Amino acid sequence: MNTYTDDLFDFFEALDLKNVIVVGHSTGGGELGRLIGRHGCGRISHVVLIGSMTPLILKTSNNPGGLPISVFDALRAGVVKDRSQSYKHLAAPFYGTNRAGVQGSIKGQFGCIKAFSETDFTEDLKKIDRPTLILRGEDNQNVSYRDSALLSAKPVKYSTLKIYPGYPHGMMQIHADEINRDSQVFIRSQYLLIDFLRL
Structure with a gap:
């Protein structure tokens, strides 16, 4: 996981990316947790974890x-x-x-x-201090929502958890329109909130 995340951080650094919205599905959610655990949230504005295997499966x-x-x-x-x-x-x-x-x-x-x-991502999740949307299918046979999504939401300071009844692990492909819409609504609402707080 350290290799995955260090490569991703090097990419962010090479392109000098700022205010990045990161979305991770399954193992990718763990990668984002470890990315933030190792490198912080300095280049990240929002986090979306979809069917993530965090904190530990x-x-x-x-x-x-x-x-x-x-x-x-x-x-x-x-x-x-x-x-x-x-x-x-x-x-x-x-x-x-x-x-x-x-x-x-x-x-x-x-x-x-x-x-x-x-890999246990519990300590990494505690370092996420950005608005974080955690999406999970209730019928996820690969990673149970009870033993991952519910536990992932607890250590993340600004988390929003949404469980989709009957959705499987691959919900981001099968129900792409709904997942994309809900992610966009969350991100836009957070930007509006930030703009409101700046007034």
């Missing part, structure tokens, strides 16, 4: 509602045995992995499972 003594490590061991075994079939099974309908060709490094894909499943 692994079952531990501090996170008893998480998934057991055996789930992620099985994912790693599937990637090693037949990664094409593994991705078809895991995410084909949502992310287009049923298309011809498997892109990406096996080392990176294998390591990604460890990074997204075993």
Whole structure:
């Protein structure tokens, strides 16, 4: 996760980006949490976490509602045995992995499972001091909203949580119009609030 976020921060720095609205889905939500945990919110104006796997999806003594490590061991075994079939099974309908060709490094894909499943982002979330929208599908079979979205909203100072009844993990593709509209309404309302407070 540190490598992901340092690369993203280097991109922000190289382009001297300011007041960036960052949106992270699934593992990308963890990446944004770690980005802010390592580099702060100086270049960020708003955060949107969609189906994010924060704060932690692994079952531990501090996170008893998480998934057991055996789930992620099985994912790693599937990637090693037949990664094409593994991705078809895991995410084909949502992310287009049923298309011809498997892109990406096996080392990176294998390591990604460890990074997204075993990284605890609790301390990173505490450092988010920007308006943050947390969107989650109630029927998210990949990352339960009870053990992630509800827990992610607590440490974030200015969070707004919205749970969509019946929506799956890939809701940002399947229900793109609604997710985009709700994200835009949130961001615009925050800018209007900021402008009002400046008066």
